[in-house]
Amino acid sequence: MVGAVQGAKVVVTGAGGGIGAALARRFAGQGAQVVVNDLDAGRAKAVAEEIGGIAVPGDASSIVTEARDALGGTVDVYCANAGVGRDGGEPGGPLDAQGWALSWDVNVMAHVRAAHALLPDWLERGSGRFVSTVSAAGLLTMIGTAPYSVTKHGAYAFAEWLSLTYRHRGVKVHAICPQGVRTDMLDASGSAGDLVLRPTAIEPEDVADALFRGIEEDRFLILPHPEVAEYYRARATDPDRWLTGMNRVQQHWEASR
Numbered sequence: 001m002v003g004a005v006q007g008a009k010v011v012v013t014g015a016g017g018g019i020g021a022a023l024a025r026r027f028a029g030q031g032a033q034v035v036v037n038d039l040d041a042g043r044a045k046a047v048a049e050e051i052g053g054i055a056v057p058g059d060a061s062s063i064v065t066e067a068r069d070a071l072g073g074t075v076d077v078y079c080a081n082a083g084v085g086r087d088g089g090e091p092g093g094p095l096d097a098q099g100w101a102l103s104w105d106v107n108v109m110a111h112v113r114a115a116h117a118l119l120p121d122w123l124e125r126g127s128g129r130f131v132s133t134v135s136a137a138g139l140l141t142m143i144g145t146a147p148y149s150v151t152k153h154g155a156y157a158f159a160e161w162l163s164l165t166y167r168h169r170g171v172k173v174h175a176i177c178p179q180g181v182r183t184d185m186l187d188a189s190g191s192a193g194d195l196v197l198r199p200t201a202i203e204p205e206d207v208a209d210a211l212f213r214g215i216e217e218d219r220f221l222i223l224p225h226p227e228v229a230e231y232y233r234a235r236a237t238d239p240d241r242w243l244t245g246m247n248r249v250q251q252h253w254e255a256s257r
Contacts, residue, residue, distance in 0.1 A: 018183035085189060103151045
């Protein structure tokens with residue numbers, strides 16, 4: 001694995017903690033030069049100092065140019081990891097338009113803008129690696145938060161499109177789709193996260209392990225929770241049965257609130 005990333009110029013967004021910090025540490029430990037991005041400048045600086053990286057704080061939607069300059073003009077691996085989980089309001093109730101807009105911008109459009117900035121160079125030289133932290137919600141769904149579920153489907157669809165469009169031109173894409181991970185986002189997910197995600201939650205380092213196995217095996221879909229493959233298969237082959245099962249989970253959650 002060291003040979004695949006040693007000396008690589010890597011950017012990780014949302015790397016002030018959680019999955020992003022675990023990815024930054026793992027890439028640095030394998031000999032990569034890492035830019036650590038986070039909205040929280042203090043957290044970005046702390047992780048960068050820990051791993052010998054470069055802190056580039058700010059909005060993940062617009063840091064490609066600054067990060068590339070910090071790495072000497074080249075990005076080899078871009079980890080689109082920054083994400084938000086917002087409640088957009090229930091149908092028939094108040095609509096949180098700001099929550100929907102933020103979810104689209106961070107969970108989907110930040111990936112689109114990064115790819116737009118990175119692809120010309122990658123296609124010219126015939127290599128580049130785009131890592132998208134999606135979520136099992138992008139393959140399945142998540143109760144209680146329409147914006148997160150919908151935009152994570154969008155993030156997965158964009159990663160899939162990148163892969164099928166550019167893999168023959170040397171661009172490698174990985175979509176990481178974990179269920180619960182012990183991060184601040186899980187802590188903020190409330191009773192829905194406690195019911196659905198926390199019982200099988202894993203550590204951020206387990207997600208990094210899964211990604212590096214996927215890089216070594218040259219796999220697009222990274223499933224830190226292997227059981228998600230069976231859930232995804234069940235959803236595709238019998239959607240009504242799957243929806244009925246998820247509705248039972250929804251009812252259980254409503255009864256417990």
